[in-house]
Amino acid sequence: xxxxxxxxxxxxxxxxxxxxxxxxxxxxxxxxxxxxxxxxxxxxxxxxxxxxxxxxxxxxxxxxxxxxxxxxxxxxxxxxxxxxxxxxxxxxxxxxxxxxxxxxxxxxxxxxxxxxxxxxxxxxxxxxxxxxxxxxxxxxxxxxxxxxx
Numbered sequence: 001x002x003x004x005x006x007x008x009x010x011x012x013x014x015x016x017x018x019x020x021x022x023x024x025x026x027x028x029x030x031x032x033x034x035x036x037x038x039x040x041x042x043x044x045x046x047x048x049x050x051x052x053x054x055x056x057x058x059x060x061x062x063x064x065x066x067x068x069x070x071x072x073x074x075x076x077x078x079x080x081x082x083x084x085x086x087x088x089x090x091x092x093x094x095x096x097x098x099x100x101x102x103x104x105x106x107x108x109x110x111x112x113x114x115x116x117x118x119x120x121x122x123x124x125x126x127x128x129x130x131x132x133x134x135x136x137x138x139x140x141x142x143x144x145x146x147x148x149x
Contacts, residue, residue, distance in 0.1 A: 003056045004047040005066065006079065008040035014084050016107050021098050028087045030095075038087050048086040051078050051123065052134065064126070070115050078123070081111035085127065092138035101135045102128075 019034040027046055029037045040046045051064035067077035088095065088104035105127045112120035 003049050005050040006083070007045045007047040008038065008083070009045040010040045012038045012040060012080070012083060014038075014080070014107075014111075016084070017110070018099060018103050018107065023095055023098075025091060025094065028091070030099075036084060036087070038083060046083075046087070048083060048090075050076070050082045050086075052082075052086075064123075067117050067119075073115065077115045077117040078112065080115060081108045081117070081123075084108065084111060089131070089134050089138060092135045096135065096138075101131060104135075105131060 014036045016030070016034045016036050018030065018036075020032055021030060022032050023030040026042055027039050029035075029039070031037075038046050050066050053064060066079075066082075069075070070077045070079075073080065085104060085108035088099065088107070092101075092104075105124065108127055109120055109124040112123055117123065
């Protein structure tokens with residue numbers, strides 16, 4: 001995508017409810033106990049766009065709004081939710097055979113609630129209604145964008 005709002009340079013560990021499945025690549029690991037580790041120490045860090053969709057125009061980002069500061073975490077109230085959600089969606093092509101989109105979306109919602117996001121249900125509804133496009137086209141060009149030979 002190329003529109004990055006955030007970047008972590010340390011590994012982030014999250015205890016998800018997606019248990020009994022394992023996966024690992026260069027950017028994240030899912031353990032059988034449900035622990036998700038986003039590998040921020042890899043390369044120059046893990047970067048993501050926050051809540052999608054986003055469009056960069058000069059020095060402005062247009063699209064889904066990021067939330068106000070969560071004083072407990074020192075980050076936006078959407079920061080950790082979008083991190084975990086984006087890592088699942090970015091690698092959906094690799095994980096969708098054993099992780100359902102609804103599970104990834106539910107983790108997004110749970111983290112928004114944990115971090116005090118008042119519009120958690122609205123954001124969750126947004127990913128449920130529109131997330132299918134990114135989930136099913138991850139790592140590939142959508143059919144309607146392909147050039148006919």
